[in-house]
Amino acid sequence: MELTAEDVRERCTDAVLEHGRNYLEDGRIVRLSRFDDEIRAAVRGSRIYEIHVDGAASELETRCDCPYDGPGACKHVVAVLLCAIEDPPPDESERIDDLLEDAAVADLRAFLREELSSNVDLRDRFRARFGASTTRSVEGIRAEIDDLFEGTNPEYAVVFEPIDFREYLDLAETHRERGRYESAATIYRGLVEALDDDMELVDGAYDHFSETFADALDGYVDCVAAADLDPDEVDRRVGFLAERAASGTPSLRERFERAADELRERTR
Numbered sequence: 001m002e003l004t005a006e007d008v009r010e011r012c013t014d015a016v017l018e019h020g021r022n023y024l025e026d027g028r029i030v031r032l033s034r035f036d037d038e039i040r041a042a043v044r045g046s047r048i049y050e051i052h053v054d055g056a057a058s059e060l061e062t063r064c065d066c067p068y069d070g071p072g073a074c075k076h077v078v079a080v081l082l083c084a085i086e087d088p089p090p091d092e093s094e095r096i097d098d099l100l101e102d103a104a105v106a107d108l109r110a111f112l113r114e115e116l117s118s119n120v121d122l123r124d125r126f127r128a129r130f131g132a133s134t135t136r137s138v139e140g141i142r143a144e145i146d147d148l149f150e151g152t153n154p155e156y157a158v159v160f161e162p163i164d165f166r167e168y169l170d171l172a173e174t175h176r177e178r179g180r181y182e183s184a185a186t187i188y189r190g191l192v193e194a195l196d197d198d199m200e201l202v203d204g205a206y207d208h209f210s211e212t213f214a215d216a217l218d219g220y221v222d223c224v225a226a227a228d229l230d231p232d233e234v235d236r237r238v239g240f241l242a243e244r245a246a247s248g249t250p251s252l253r254e255r256f257e258r259a260a261d262e263l264r265e266r267t268r
Contacts, residue, residue, distance in 0.1 A: 007060070008081045012072040020078025024086075029079055034089040035096070041083075043076040050164070051080050067161040067205045121167060128174040134183040141168065141190025142197070149198045160204035165191060165212050172219055181227035188220035189240070196248045213252065221259050225266040234267045 009017060023029070023043060031042040037055035042048050045066065054061040062081075068074035073081075100108070116123050124136065145165075152159050172187035195213045202209050224237045238260050245256035 003055075003060075003081060003085050005082075005085060008073075008078060008085070011060075011062075011081070012074075012078050013070070016070070016072060016075050016078055019075035020082060023075055023079035024082050029083055032080065032083060032089050034084075034091050036091065036093045039080065039084055039089065041080045043079055045076060049076045051076055053077070053080060053084070063164075063166070065162055065164050069205055069207050124171055125174065128171055128178070128180075128183070131178070133180055134171075134175060134186055136187060136190070138186055138190040138193060141187060142194040145191065145194035146198065149201055157201065158203035159198075159201050162205040162208035165216075169212070169215060169219075172216075172223075176219070176223055181223040182229075185220055185223035185227065185237075188216045188223060191216040192220055193244075196244055196252055199249045199252065214255065217255060217259050221263050221266070224263060229267075234263075238263050238267075 008020075012020065023045075028044045029041055030044050030048065031040075033040055039051075039053040039055070041051040041053075043051060043064075049064055049066045052063045062073055062077045064074050064076045066074055066076055068076075112126075116126055124134065128134065145163075145168075148163050149159055152161065152163055168187055168191050172184040172191075175181075175187070176184040192213065195209060195216065199209065199213070224234070229237070241256050241260035241263065245253050245260060248256060
């Protein structure tokens with residue numbers, strides 16, 4: 001991952017660049033690690049914010065779970081990028097590769113099974129990666145996301161900061177890449193329904209929630225269109241979108257209507 005000070009400067013405003021430098025100098029980066037071309041970090045602000053930098057893509061991608069919705073990167077991301085330039089973290093991937101090379105297959109299986117037994121999210125990713133349909137339901141995903149909304153700001157009935165839904169989007173994308181379109185559609189639909197139900201609670205970071213909703217809705221339409229569904233089932237999926245357009249969050253009505261029209265057109 002080749003980064004320069006100019007790369008950072010191009011990704012943020014002058015004010016954010018200054019704040020990012022101050023955060024770095026104040027020692028607010030509490031954790032920083034690198035694996036191949038990915039950096040994960042934690043930065044102390046009003047709370048601990050999680051940052052992900054992905055240098056493997058064609059263009060550097062950055063994410064932070066802070067509520068910043070201004071132009072360019074936030075000060076937490078800037079602080080991490082500056083730190084990666086001034087004091088690059090060691091790449092842990094080579095050491096892990098060496099350990100994997102030396103480990104016995106039986107020991108690896110035992111370790112993985114032990115981790116899978118206690119980590120539901122890891123089990124979901126494992127099943128998606130190695131050929132099993134999802135065991136999650138739309139209702140279960142909605143309940144999980146409702147809990148995320150409730151737990152983000154329990155003292156008030158509103159949400160000021162973004163919630164990280166990447167787990168759901170990544171899981172759906174893994175199923176989608178492997179041709180398990182119905183599993184992917186289930187995850188996308190759970191996310192779409194939950195965001196539609198909870199959007200009235202959002203009182204900040206509107207762009208974040210809106211973009212996540214759009215990604216999930218587009219993914220749902222793509223996967224239903226790609227799945228081998230009979231006409232009656234397709235009608236039910238279109239009906240879901242039409243029903244949400246009529247009874248869901250008013251600000252999302254046009255998006256549901258467009259999605260229903262697109263799905264009808266693509267499944268004729």
